[in-house]
Amino acid sequence: MNSPKLFVLSSVAGGGKSTLIQKLRERHPEILFSISCTTRAPRPGDKEGVTYFFLTKEEFEKGIAESAFLEWALVHDQYYGTPLKFIEEAFANGSSVIMDIDVQGAKIIQEKLPGKIVTIFILPPSEEEWERRLRGRGTDSEESIAKRMKNGKLELERQNEFDYKIVNDDLEKALGELESIILSNSK
């Protein structure tokens, strides 16, 4: 891969971003994963420095003041941000990076790093299956599921702003589509 790119995956919560990224990296460990910072509480399965860097609100706001984030956003009332240094170092070393961020963050990055960004929106196959997967994950309260579905419906309205869309029905098929997008944009 001689032209490093930043592959930005967005979707509604429960769309399958984390699952697809994990599977893609098993096939392509050379693509680095950008670990975001967040103020939300760790969920079961989260690991400090693996899924996220978990910060206090004060620590996050210090990061904002020091321009430590390529972008940051308030998502579901919590701060989330992309550490700038990691992306700069990866590009300097010629490595591509994959990340999952919300729709507003994807838009900001697209404008900040034109020509280096490929944005991909992951769609659940139907509203029923989306809700089933969100519940099946077993990590969110009823209140949080309702909030995520309400926000998600607004995010779905912006799917056409992305370079590519993938319907995540059959996981292997969706993974194949993601892999082809990445390979065709890495030349």
Ligand code: ADP
């Ligand atoms: P996101 O990171 O977008 O919030 P996840 O990757 O956590 O979504 O996926 C939400 C849930 O749906 C998880 O329990 C995951 O195992 C499941 N899931 C993801 N993709 C598929 C698929 N293609 N078929 C069935 N279940 C899936």
Ligand code: 5GP
């Ligand atoms: P979760 O709490 O379910 O892990 O993530 C909630 C939302 O925050 C998801 O849409 C996820 O893509 C988004 N997110 C994760 N990291 C970042 C980030 O660094 N910046 C932005 N803007 N959104 C992020």
